[in-house]
Amino acid sequence: MEEKKIICCRCNKELKPEKTYFSYLGHSYHADIMRCPDCGEVYIPEELVKGRMFEVETMLEDK
Numbered sequence: 187m188e189e190k191k192i193i194c195c196r197c198n199k200e201l202k203p204e205k206t207y208f209s210y211l212g213h214s215y216h217a218d219i220m221r222c223p224d225c226g227e228v229y230i231p232e233e234l235v236k237g238r239m240f241e242v243e244t245m246l247e248d249k
């Protein structure tokens with residue numbers, strides 16, 4: 187599994203993945219979002235918005 191390190195631009199600390207609850211296109215999701223342990227700043231990568239979200243939506247519809 188490939189892991190990219192993302193550094194908080196404010197604190198210079200490595201962001202950690204954290205289960206985060208959020209809504210997208212009228213649906214609510216739990217997902218691992220990179221979050222700064224210091225200031226709580228979150229980073230949502232473009233691929234999550236474009237790719238993973240679609241997978242999550244498909245999974246929900248399959249149930």
Ligand SMILES: [Zn+2]
Nearest residue numbers: 194197222225
């Ligand atoms: Zn920070």
